[in-house]
Amino acid sequence: AQSVTQLGSHVSVSEGALVLLRCNYSSSVPPYLFWYVQYPNQGLQLLLKYTSAATLVKGINGFEAEFKKSETSFHLTKPSAHMSDAAEYFCAVDDNTDKLIFGTGTRLQVFP
Amino acid sequence: NAGVTQTPKFQVLKTGQSMTLQCAQDMNHEYMSWYRQDPGMGLRLIHYSVGAGITDQGEVPNGYNVSRSTTEDFPLRLLSAAPSQTSVYFCASSLQGYGYGYTFGSGTRLTVV
Numbered sequence: 324a325q326s327v328t329q330l331g332s333h334v335s336v337s338e339g340a341l342v343l344l345r346c347n348y349s350s351s352v353p354p355y356l357f358w359y360v361q362y363p364n365q366g367l368q369l370l371l372k373y374t375s376a377a378t379l380v381k382g383i384n385g386f387e388a389e390f391k392k393s394e395t396s397f398h399l400t401k402p403s404a405h406m407s408d409a410a411e412y413f414c415a416v417d418d419n420t421d422k423l424i425f426g427t428g429t430r431l432q433v434f435p
Numbered sequence: 436n437a438g439v440t441q442t443p444k445f446q447v448l449k450t451g452q453s454m455t456l457q458c459a460q461d462m463n464h465e466y467m468s469w470y471r472q473d474p475g476m477g478l479r480l481i482h483y484s485v486g487a488g489i490t491d492q493g494e495v496p497n498g499y500n501v502s503r504s505t506t507e508d509f510p511l512r513l514l515s516a517a518p519s520q521t522s523v524y525f526c527a528s529s530l531q532g533y534g535y536g537y538t539f540g541s542g543t544r545l546t547v548v
Binding site: 329332355365366367417421 | 466468470475476477478479480483485491493494525527529532534536537538539540541542
């Protein structure tokens with residue numbers, strides 16, 4: 324069965340620092356992978372998705388993620404954090420079973 | 436183009452009451468899903484549908500019913516509310532599976548007292 328593990332429920336960085344949010348997946352077939360962002364009291368917004376076209380995927384707001392099959396990982400990065408990046412981030416996997424399964428989320432705090 | 440619309444936005448129920456959370460999308464999406472979001476547990480799939488007349492259970496289906504009589508609507512029914520169903524509920528839709536990604540509604544915050 325497909326599953327997603329997000330290491331670290333909370334990550335804190337200083338403004339301007341590198342953001343790294345970790346996601347590892349479990350799937351018996353090549354998966355589709357997603358990162359979503361949720362701002363306080365809002366729904367989820369798609370940041371980026373991996374659909375096998377390229378292993379390095381660029382998303383909105385300067386975020387990108389790299390699919391590494393050997394490590395079963397899809398970590399999310401941003402070179403320089405901004406205060407507006409403070410939110411909760413969810414990794415999700417879809418391995419063609421008609422279901423999108425989410426990780427438990429990582430709350431990103433950005434300090435000035 | 437409204438996207439995914441959920442109503443109501445907030446609801447308080449007494450234990451044992453029933454209610455229906457409404458979800459409608461105007462994008463002609465085939466796939467629709469219901470999730471609940473609880474602190475520290477991420478989003479858990481309740482029920483999903485791959486087209487009108489077709490529904491299936493997700494990870495946490497107990498206490499919830501769904502039906503899909505039209506492509507646009509996918510209501511979630513709580514038959515007898517329990518305090519454990521206090522949560523934020525999200526409806527989402529996708530053109531189809533296979534990596535298209537889902538569009539989410541803004542959520543319904545439900546409290547059962």
